[in-house]
Structures are given as C-alpha cells and as structure tokens.
Amino acid sequence: MRRFPVFLFVLSLAFLLGLHSIGDVEGASGYAGIDMCKGCHETYYDSYASSTHAKKAISGSPANREACESCHGPGSSHVEKGGGKGTGMFTFGKKISTKEKASKCLACHEESKHLAFWSMSKHKSAGVSCDNCHSIHTGGEKNLKAAQSILCLGCHKDIKAQTNKQSHHPIKEGRVSCSDCHDPHGEFGNKMVKADSVNELCYKCHADKRGPFMWEHPPVEENCLNCHDVHGSNHSKLLTKRPPYLCQSCHGSHGTSAYYSDHTMPMPPDGSINSSANKLVSRSCLNCHSNIHGGNGPHGANRGQFFVR
Template identity: 40%
Template sequence: RYGESVEQRNNICLSCHKSGDRMHWLSSTNEAEDLACVSCHSIHQPNDVIERTTQTEVCFECHKDIRSQTFRASTHPIRENKVICSDCHNAHGSAGPSSLKQFTVNENCYSCHAEKRGPFLWEHYPASEDCTLCHRVHGSNHQALLNKPGPQLCQQCHADISAGGGRRHISNFLDFNDADRNRARFKVGMNCANCHSKIHGSNHPSGAALQR
C-alpha cells in the first residue's frame, strides 16, 4: 500500500506465510536487500515466479549476471526450464551458503548428481570438499562447466606435475622433440581426464590414481 515501507508490506504477508520455506526470511539476502514480496510475487493473479516455465525470467530481472552465464558454451539447461532457480536455491533464505536449499554446495549438487556422492574407496578430496573448486555451476566456456580447461585446472593443485613430475605427464607431452611418437595423441586435446577418468573418485581396488 502507498506510503508503507517494504518491511510493513512484507509483515502483512508474513503474518500468514512465515513457516516452511520462509522460516529463514529475516536472515536472507533478499530481505537484507529490502526486497518486497510483491517484487517477485503477484497477489491476485497468476504467479510467474512459481511456474517452472516463467520463474527464471523473474529471477533474471535482478540477476542479470547469472542470465549472461547461461549463454555460455557449457551450461545446465536453465534457459530450457529443465533446471530452474528454485531447484537449487530458496529465495526466502536458507541455512546454507548462497541461499542454497541444502547445507553445503555438494549436498545441493548430489540431489541430482547422486553418482558423484560416494563414498569411494579412493577419494579425490577437492571433489568431495566443494564442487565449485572445479565447476562453474551457472555456465562456463569450458566443457563440463569447468572453471578452466584441462590440464590447467588440475595444475592449480598438482603443480609438481606441471613442473615435470614423471615421463607420463603433461610437460613431456609438450615436448615436440620427443622421439616417442606414440604419445603424440596427447598433444591435441590433451587432458588429465584422458587417463584419470574417474576424477570424482574410484571404487576399483587398483584405482588409487583414479584411472579405473
């Protein structure tokens, strides 16, 4: 109503809608940004933010940086509405980071990518710690939503390999004077995952190097 503050208008809604998914509203990012309920919700007409086919467009009115990421080469199917914002986020606030529906990034991802959860006999600890150490979740110009292309991504942690740790690794594949031409296939499209394919973890008894 005219002349009322955002807090006063929101309190009218919260007098009924204050439980369930809205219990964290008072500590949410949107509340801190002084966002009114009616900024997203329509009161007496069809509610675009609830419908799967229209929700993302409502969110993108503010989150334009996220919208731009969905046009990158590798994305979740967000623009196709197969994955929508509320599949991962609770706009009314949550106990997790970035208004995620789960307590951690990984638990959020595992709700769809259950095969990556483990436990594995051989863990790849960055993968079990935080998916975003390697992946850019809304969109990336690298395959599989990666932050960087391989092997640069892996070399952020495995610096000993990039410095020449062993004849099997990347620094040797870059040596175009190498007489062993059997390894030339790695010089085009080279990627650590060409060999270490079980990058999220392995249950094979001989899978310590995540190769099987």
C-alpha cells in the same frame, strides 16, 4: 414465582445490549465488502478471482468475504470519498516501505514453513519486498509475476550472463529452476542453497558422483565449485578452465620426478606453472584419468589411486 419475570427482564436486556454492541462493531468496522470493490475495480477483480488468495475469500464463509480489504484495509471511507488515491486505502506502491508491505503479507503467512529463515535472508536484508516477486491479484504458480528464469535473472544480471554461455545448466530452457537449488525466502546455508553444503546440493541430481570411493579426489570431496562454474561456463561440463589447464592448477609443482616418469610429457618444474610453454598441449589429462571424481580400482594396478579408467 416473582423471580421468573425478573429473570426474563434481565435476559431480554442482555440480548438487546448484545444486539446494540454488534451493530456498533459492524458500523465501526468500515468494511465495504468485495462486491463494492468490484463495482469500480472490475479488471482487478476478474484477475483476482482466479488467484490463490481469492479462492478462500470468495467461496468461503461470510467472515472471509472481506477479501480485498484483508490486504488493503477497510474501504468504507474510500467509497464515501469517491475513490482515488490517498483516500484511506493501503496500497503496495513504490512509496510504501518494504517493512510495511511485508507486515501485511506476514499477517497471514508468518507461520509458513517456507518463511522460517526469511528474517535472516539475503533478500530481506537487500530490501526485497514480497510484491517484487509475487502478484497479489493474479493466479499462476505460487502467484509469481513471471517464470522464475525471467523473474530471478531480471535482478541477477551476472548469473543471466553465465546461463548464456556455451555450457550451462538448462535454466533458460525451463528444465531447471532457480528454486531447485536456492530458497528465495532464505536458508541456513550460504547463497540460500537448499542443502547443508554445495556438494550435498549437487548430489541430489548427480548421485553417481557422491561415492563413497576407495580412492577419493580431495578437491572433489571438498567442493564441486573447485572445478565447476555452476551457472555456466565457456568450457565443457561447466568447468572453470579447460583441461589440462584446470588439472595443472593443482598438479603443476611436481617437477619431473620418477613418480610421474610414465607421462609422455614431463610435468612443468616447480614455480613455472604459469608459463604457457610448460602446459600440456595434449587433448586432456582426462584421456587416461577419466574417473576423476573418485576411483575404486585395485591399488596394485595403480588404476584406482590415480583415477585411471
């Protein structure tokens, strides 16, 4: 019976020590809470309240209600000093390094599948920070600061110039997004393309060009970019040159052999392809060789082998 009072005494002591420890943690945490932040930063709060970041923090459990301080750090000292810059809060200003900013974002997003290749991405190596593209406070698609066509082309001026050419992928029209082809957070492939090769990427939309064909056209099979400027061109169908000049970039050294004797105009002699006088001036090789991506016609008719319609 004597052991029972001793047990109660030990249990009570442990409980009181536990409460004391909890109080110490709360007091030392330095968190002011989102309601305190709202008192001074109401404009930011109103835009933040509709963002993806805020949905869990505001409507979630009390443990998630640090909200602003999850990124900016504990705010009690900031409040006690009357606010203002340089009072202990972490900001995402220009003087803060990309590494420091990224560490804040990666604290939550590091395990995201979308960031699997971030450490080896061109954007990271170029010093691009998360907040260059994403807004912490505002909502919108993927918390982007602007539409992709504006955001990406704001840095990639050379690509913007190409998209304004006569023939272009409809990026500025909003029917194609940069992220349809590129992963801005990094990819294993070159130019951060979202496929193992350029051709595999193009085939996702242009499946009719994939084949397999009975008669393959080697430069087409090798790389679509051999003939096409993917972002834009002054020639139709995004071609790098106007036919027949494009075709004769490869087919200019065959001379006037019997192999090509059925052409109404002879092919230019070997070595003279750069002479404008030797270029075909008819409308286009494609008048006859219309199946230029590959042919399935029978060999006997010489149609499939030469991509003739």
